[in-house]
Amino acid sequence: MDGFFSGETDTWTxxxxxxxxxxSVLSRSLFFISQKDWALPQWAxxxxxxxxxxxxxxxVVxxxxxxxxxxxxTVLDARLFAAAAGVAYFFWRKGAGQVVLGTxxxxxxxxxxxxxGLDW
Structure with missing residues (x-):
């Protein structure tokens, strides 16, 4: 293999x-370097x-x-029935604790x- 793995990486690369x-480091650290507080706009x-x-x-979809x-x-796909059951549970238990785990x-x-069992 030529290139990076053979030790022949050129200077421009x-x-x-x-x-x-x-x-990348500079753009990510600008928020930490700045002395002023910074807030996202409301729309963001x-x-x-x-x-x-x-x-x-x-x-997921x-x-x-x-x-x-x-x-x-085909509608005989286990994923469709599982997704429908999960969505039904989510809307039934909306606002309750552990709703994501239950879903x-x-x-x-x-x-x-x-x-x-049915090999769907």
């Missing part, structure tokens, strides 16, 4: 790596409230409705028998 590291704070749920949806990059072709447990309690 090393310079680029060092420069990118410096820019409001947007950050929705970031976790948007990230979870972006990861494709896993529920797709198989190997294609949409599922996961209910979803898995529906998924495992359907997937393992």
């Amino acid at each position: 090393m310079l680029t790596i060092v420069a990118m590291a410096c820019v 704070q409001r947007g950050l409230q929705y970031a976790p749920i948007a990230a979870i949806a972006a990861v 494709p896993e529920v409705v797709m198989v190997q990059g294609a949409l599922i072709h 996961i447990v209910v979803g898995m309690a529906v998924y495992l028998p359907l997937h393992v």
Whole structure:
């Protein structure tokens, strides 16, 4: 293999790596170096409230409705029933403690028998 693993990394590549590291460290440390208090604008704070749920949806939804990059072709898929049971539990117990753990447990309690027992 040529390049990085053979010990023949050229000067421009090393310079680029060092420069990118410096820019990254500097941009991340500006908040700590500054003497003034810094606050996010109200619109940014409001947007950050929705970031976790948007990230979870972006990861979970494709896993529920797709198989190997294609949409599922049958409703007899254990993931659909598990997701429906988890969502139903979430809205039923909304405001109660441990609602996230309960949602996961209910979803898995529906998924495992359907997937393992019925081979869905």
